[in-house]
Amino acid sequence: MDSPASKDAELTSGPPDARRLTRFFLPLAVQAASQSLCYPLVAMVATRGPGGPLDLAGLAQSNTVLFFLGMFAISLVPTGMVFARTREGYRQFYRMSLAAGLCASVAQGFLCLPGVSHLLFGRLIGLPPSIEAPAQITLLASIPLQLLFFSRIPYFVVMYLGQATGIASLATIGRVALTALLSPLFCLAELVGPVWAVVALTVPVGLEALVSWAFARPFLRNQPSTPQHAPRLSELFWFNLPLTMGGYFLSLSTIFLAGIIARAPEPERMIPVYYLALGLASPVAFASSRMQTIVLAFPPADRYRQQTLRFAAAAGFVLGLLPLVFILPGPAEFYYVRLQNLNPGDLEWVRQTAAVLVLLPLAVALRGQSEGLAAWLKKPLIVLCGHAVFLLTTSAAGILALSAGVPGCLIGAASLPLGSLASSATMRLALKRHRV
Numbered sequence: 001m002d003s004p005a006s007k008d009a010e011l012t013s014g015p016p017d018a019r020r021l022t023r024f025f026l027p028l029a030v031q032a033a034s035q036s037l038c039y040p041l042v043a044m045v046a047t048r049g050p051g052g053p054l055d056l057a058g059l060a061q062s063n064t065v066l067f068f069l070g071m072f073a074i075s076l077v078p079t080g081m082v083f084a085r086t087r088e089g090y091r092q093f094y095r096m097s098l099a100a101g102l103c104a105s106v107a108q109g110f111l112c113l114p115g116v117s118h119l120l121f122g123r124l125i126g127l128p129p130s131i132e133a134p135a136q137i138t139l140l141a142s143i144p145l146q147l148l149f150f151s152r153i154p155y156f157v158v159m160y161l162g163q164a165t166g167i168a169s170l171a172t173i174g175r176v177a178l179t180a181l182l183s184p185l186f187c188l189a190e191l192v193g194p195v196w197a198v199v200a201l202t203v204p205v206g207l208e209a210l211v212s213w214a215f216a217r218p219f220l221r222n223q224p225s226t227p228q229h230a231p232r233l234s235e236l237f238w239f240n241l242p243l244t245m246g247g248y249f250l251s252l253s254t255i256f257l258a259g260i261i262a263r264a265p266e267p268e269r270m271i272p273v274y275y276l277a278l279g280l281a282s283p284v285a286f287a288s289s290r291m292q293t294i295v296l297a298f299p300p301a302d303r304y305r306q307q308t309l310r311f312a313a314a315a316g317f318v319l320g321l322l323p324l325v326f327i328l329p330g331p332a333e334f335y336y337v338r339l340q341n342l343n344p345g346d347l348e349w350v351r352q353t354a355a356v357l358v359l360l361p362l363a364v365a366l367r368g369q370s371e372g373l374a375a376w377l378k379k380p381l382i383v384l385c386g387h388a389v390f391l392l393t394t395s396a397a398g399i400l401a402l403s404a405g406v407p408g409c410l411i412g413a414a415s416l417p418l419g420s421l422a423s424s425a426t427m428r429l430a431l432k433r434h435r436v
Helices: 004-010 018-047 053-069 071-083 087-111 114-124 129-141 143-161 165-188 194-221 233-262 267-288 291-297 301-327 331-339 344-376 380-403 408-433
Strands: none
Touching: 018 053, 018 165, 018 194, 018 267, 018 291, 018 301, 053 071, 053 087, 053 129, 053 143, 053 194, 053 233, 053 267, 071 087, 071 143, 071 233, 071 291, 071 344, 087 114, 087 129, 087 143, 087 233, 114 129, 129 194, 129 267, 143 165, 143 194, 165 194, 233 267, 233 380, 233 408, 267 301, 267 344, 267 408, 291 301, 291 344, 301 331, 301 344, 331 344, 344 380, 344 408, 380 408
């Protein structure tokens, strides 16, 4: 009987037609979407605290900062898929991952200092005090979560390289299941508020990291050893640096958008609405971003770029429709009002925001496909340029929308897809100029 790993490997043994791409992509999409689904699940813990939806808005802001500091972890995945194909390369990759996690955690601790924290959340982002306070405390409480995020990356990468996307997704599915179990239990036990929401996030991630290590061990043992071709740590660092900087541009754009939305009318109403709608759009958008992994998994990427482009467009379109289920009568009241404690009077704003966000997964899928092409060709500076355009586009769109009087919740919903589309167009133009 074939092993799960060998079955996964068969998926990439030939040209990436729609069937092969779908079978390879679905576990990746489930894993990515599952990771993001944990945040809507723990939202019920946060919103049942004394501040209600304001506590959730503060938690969302601290998570934005956490992801900004941890952007190095996301950019490590393409770096690992290029360099961690041997035991020697994996060791270097593991060392860099560990060092990056420690640096991100130290930086996060610095931002938790009272004066620095107020400068970030109160002055720079411009949050009102009712949202600033939960943002400050949850940023401190999530330092262990930051370390755990980095600890998982090497294990995921080695399973991706073994074409074991199905196996890699199992640990994450278990994480989501545990989060789904803990969240209502915390509510029943009245362990509610933003800090308990962080606890409900952290415990399952710790288990996910442990299970991923166990799943990755057979693939680590089977890695080839090529001491004469061992990559230098500096080589990995300089390849990853432009990807990381580009990732920071992506994360920084969300912080800028939050600052713009906070300066629009009724921020204490519009910010929670925006993050509740984004909480369901983000999982499918994150799943769409795995198009980068698809491109890297089917070498040579340049031969298959048209197939992966068509697949990215189709998958992004389908994924974008999924969150619209929750704006229908019945599901909308159940999820947003009953579970997330939203004021029923704001439900129409959520519907409008979710309708605009339908374009986000499609735009992210197209951007991810372009990122994969650039990474495969070892042109990380093209990715950096594309992400810089993302930052400029989202910021400019947000400022223009603010000056035009667009409601705050719609500013972010419209700016994010525009940024991804502009980023993808920039990368594809640069790749065309390089005759790719």
